[in-house]
Amino acid sequence: MENVIQQILNGISLGSIYALIALGYTMVYGILRLINFAHGDIYMMGAFLGYFALGLWNFSFPIGLLFAMGGAAVLGIIIERFAYRPLRLAPRISLLITAIGVSFLLENLMVLWVGASPRPFPQKIPLQIYFIGDIVVTNRQIIIVLVSITLMFLLQFIVLKTKVGKAMRAVSFDKETALMMGIDIDKVISLTFAIGSSLAAAAGVLVGLYFNKIDPYMGVMPGLKAFVAAVLGGIGIIPGAMLGGFILGIAEVLVSAFISSTVRDAVAFVILILILLIRPSGILGKYMREKV
Amino acid sequence: MLSVNNLHVYYGGIKALQGINFEVKEKEIVALIGANGAGKTTTLKAISRLVTLTTGDIFFYEINLKKLPPHKVSALGIAHVPEGRRVFANLTVLENLELGAYLCKDKKKIKTNLEFVFSLFPRLRERCKQLAGTLSGGEQQMLAIGRALMSDARLLLLDEPSMGLAPLLVQEIFRVLRKINEEGKTLLLVEQNANMAFSISHRVYVLETGKILMSGPSQEIARNEQVRKAYLGG
Numbered sequence: 288m289e290n291v292i293q294q295i296l297n298g299i300s301l302g303s304i305y306a307l308i309a310l311g312y313t314m315v316y317g318i319l320r321l322i323n324f325a326h327g328d329i330y331m332m333g334a335f336l337g338y339f340a341l342g343l344w345n346f347s348f349p350i351g352l353l354f355a356m357g358g359a360a361v362l363g364i365i366i367e368r369f370a371y372r373p374l375r376l377a378p379r380i381s382l383l384i385t386a387i388g389v390s391f392l393l394e395n396l397m398v399l400w401v402g403a404s405p406r407p408f409p410q411k412i413p414l415q416i417y418f419i420g421d422i423v424v425t426n427r428q429i430i431i432v433l434v435s436i437t438l439m440f441l442l443q444f445i446v447l448k449t450k451v452g453k454a455m456r457a458v459s460f461d462k463e464t465a466l467m468m469g470i471d472i473d474k475v476i477s478l479t480f481a482i483g484s485s486l487a488a489a490a491g492v493l494v495g496l497y498f499n500k501i502d503p504y505m506g507v508m509p510g511l512k513a514f515v516a517a518v519l520g521g522i523g524i525i526p527g528a529m530l531g532g533f534i535l536g537i538a539e540v541l542v543s544a545f546i547s548s549t550v551r552d553a554v555a556f557v558i559l560i561l562i563l564l565i566r567p568s569g570i571l572g573k574y575m576r577e578k579v
Numbered sequence: 580m581l582s583v584n585n586l587h588v589y590y591g592g593i594k595a596l597q598g599i600n601f602e603v604k605e606k607e608i609v610a611l612i613g614a615n616g617a618g619k620t621t622t623l624k625a626i627s628r629l630v631t632l633t634t635g636d637i638f639f640y641e642i643n644l645k646k647l648p649p650h651k652v653s654a655l656g657i658a659h660v661p662e663g664r665r666v667f668a669n670l671t672v673l674e675n676l677e678l679g680a681y682l683c684k685d686k687k688k689i690k691t692n693l694e695f696v697f698s699l700f701p702r703l704r705e706r707c708k709q710l711a712g713t714l715s716g717g718e719q720q721m722l723a724i725g726r727a728l729m730s731d732a733r734l735l736l737l738d739e740p741s742m743g744l745a746p747l748l749v750q751e752i753f754r755v756l757r758k759i760n761e762e763g764k765t766l767l768l769v770e771q772n773a774n775m776a777f778s779i780s781h782r783v784y785v786l787e788t789g790k791i792l793m794s795g796p797s798q799e800i801a802r803n804e805q806v807r808k809a810y811l812g813g
Contacts, residue, residue, distance in 0.1 A: 450681070457667050457678050463629055464665040469653030469682040469730070 289421040294544045295537055300428040300497065302536020303435035307490035308513030309520070309528035310442060311483030317459040317523040318479045321382050325366060325389035326487060327510015332393060333359040333488020334408070334501045335401065342409035348496075351411070352434070355492045356485035363484025364477045372473070390510075397503035405502040408495030431493045438489055439529055442482065446525060455479060459523070512539075512555040519562050521569025530570060534558075580605045580765055581626070581734060586635035588621050595621040597789040598635070603734070608756070608766045610776035610797070612810060613786035619769040620662055622786070623736045626767075627659045628652050639734070654682050658732035662739050662769075664723040668712025672703055675711050675722055679729030688731065695762075696725040699755050717748040724755070734765045741772045753779050773810035777801045785810075 308330050315323045336358040340351035370389050374382050415426040446452040457465045458475045465472055494509070495501050516535045520527025535555055543551035562569065582602040588595045596618045603609045611619045624630045626637055628649040637644040639655055652659075658679070667675050676696060680689045697704040700721040706714060711722055720740055727735055740756065741749040753775055760766055770776035777783065777797045784794040785806060793800065800806055 450677075453670065453674055453678055454681065456670055456674075460667045460669050461665055464661060464667070465678075466629065466649040467627060467653060467659040467661065468678050468726075469650050470678075471650045 290544070291541075293422050294540050296422065296424060296428070298537030298540035299533060300431045300536070301540055302533035303432050304490045304494055304497070304532075305509065305513050305516045305535050306529045306532025307435050307438065307486045307493075308509060309516040309532045310439070310525065311487045312514055312517040313520070313522055313525060313528040314455075314479050314483045316517070317525075318455065318476055319371070319382070320379060321371065321386065322514065323483075324383070324386040324510070324514075325393060326483070327506035327508075327513070328390050328393035329359055329363060329366075329484045329506070330487040330491045330494075330509060330513075331397065331501070331503060331506030332362055332491070333484075334491030334495045334505065335397065335503075336488060337492035337495055338406065338408060338501060341411050348411040352489060352492050355488040359484040359488030359491075360481035363480035367477060367480040372476075394503050394506070401503065403503060405500045408499050408501050410496070410499065412496065427496050431497055434489065434493060438486060442486070443525065445482070451475070451478065508552065512552075515555045515559045518569060519558060521572030524569065524571050527569055527571040580640065581767070582638045583622070583626070584636045584638070586622070586625060586637065587633040588618075588625055588630055589633045590630075595789055596625070599786070599789070599791050601784050601791060601794065603765060603767050605733075605765055606760070606763060607782065608760050608768060608780045610768045610770055610780035610783045611786055612770055612773050612776050612783060613792075614809075615771075616788070617786040618789045619786055620738055623659065623738050623767070623769055626652075626657065626736060629659075653730055653732070656731070656733040657736065658727035658730045658734070659736045660723045660727045660738060660740060662742065664716075664719040666711040666714070666719050666722050666726070668710065670711055671708055672711055672714070672722060673707045675726050676703070676729050679726035680731070683729075683731060689729070692729050692731060696728050699728075699758065700725055717744050717751075720744060720748075720752060721755075724752070724759075728759065728764075732764070734767065735759070737766060737768045739769055739771060741770065741775055749775060773806075777811070 308326065311326050312323060315321055315326070333355045337351050337355035340346045340354040341348065346354060366389055370385050371382060374385060412427060412430065417424045446455060454465070454470045454475050457468065457470060458472050462472055512535060513532065516531035517528045518531070519534060520529070520531030535558065538558065539551050539554045542554045580603055584600055586596055586599050599622065611622060613619050621630060625632055626644065628644060628647055632645055639657060642655060644652065667678065670678070676693060680692060683689050702718055703721055703725055706718065711719065714722060724740065737756070740752050744752065749772065756766060757779055768776060768780060780797045782795065783797045783800045785792045785800065793803070801811065
């Protein structure tokens, strides 16, 4: 029993990482109907920005985290501006292929720049281990979960309670009518990319802290899994991405603990197949009837 | 207030508007009537800059709208009530109204406008917290008009406000439109319901396949033999 609780706790910390990445997928999908396959690589870029900030320039952990989030936000805005915006009126498949292209571009630029071999992530926070009965919790796990949940609350606040959040929801529902309200949809889309990218960067830094290793291809698998998490929760739905992330993280850890760790990566894709067969709109997804 | 000069709009090879001219004066209600595909909606969308003008100019006072990006039109004081209402179904009624006042920074003015909208449509006050998607068609139309009023616009573009509504509701909507006009707003109205359009408007333009067929004071046009046959059922 302790073992199950232990694994669930581990799953929650992994799940909060997936949830943070999944939020960016779901927000961009909500507003552009685009699966931004470069999103996993923004998470990777965020990890490297954190690596430079913490290791090279010796910032403290919170400042390094904020630096990585800010840098990734700028990167997200640039990618949207130059790769996606010119294709706003193009067929959606062009946009998707472009996203894959941006993904390869980021990965290979980083290989060119820092090399393909993994690097140790600067460990600013000394590891502390707490025992609750037989259950082990580390301070890093606690930081991961706390930072993620804080960011998620912040995001929910922005989307639900602020004027710009209202504009984001309006643009995601109906761009033409949003224009009639005087909403500058280009700005709203830029902001969406900025927020989504900064959340991914936070996940990147937290993963560096947790697994202690980063490399230019580190975004591929978590990117795909976070995409599954977003679909699982209901793509386009923000609480869905969080829920999907946690479910996926816990499922993955449980499977690798009690079945076999060699199939841990398969879990996400089995879940994807099942959700597409059983409930394609996702757990929280629903079809709203439209009145005409 | 508004003058449209030699406006052409083509969708690819389709000529939706082929050189139309008209004007709207302050505090007027002007109706554009015509059959499906005559170019009524396109005209309103051209004013809102939601479609690209092929040639021609649209002046709002002395400002040429031709070069303006679509999100800047609302700031001038033009509000569009689109065809099919297009309320933000995923937002509450209140949030929809607040979005109407997106560019307004004066909190007091927003409050006054909100009270004005609620006085016109008390039903919206009751349903404030409800998602707009759960409203009935008539209530959604009220919300769409209310949302446009929130922007403090001087000119309202109304695209088929009577579409799909029960006759009683249509009368209710038109009663409110008349009241809005009496409050000093100018209305440019597109309608299929020609009877209603003639009864409310001061002047009418009749559109046919992208051209203006005739124009004049509503009562005069309503007596025209050709118009009676085509639009008023003999």
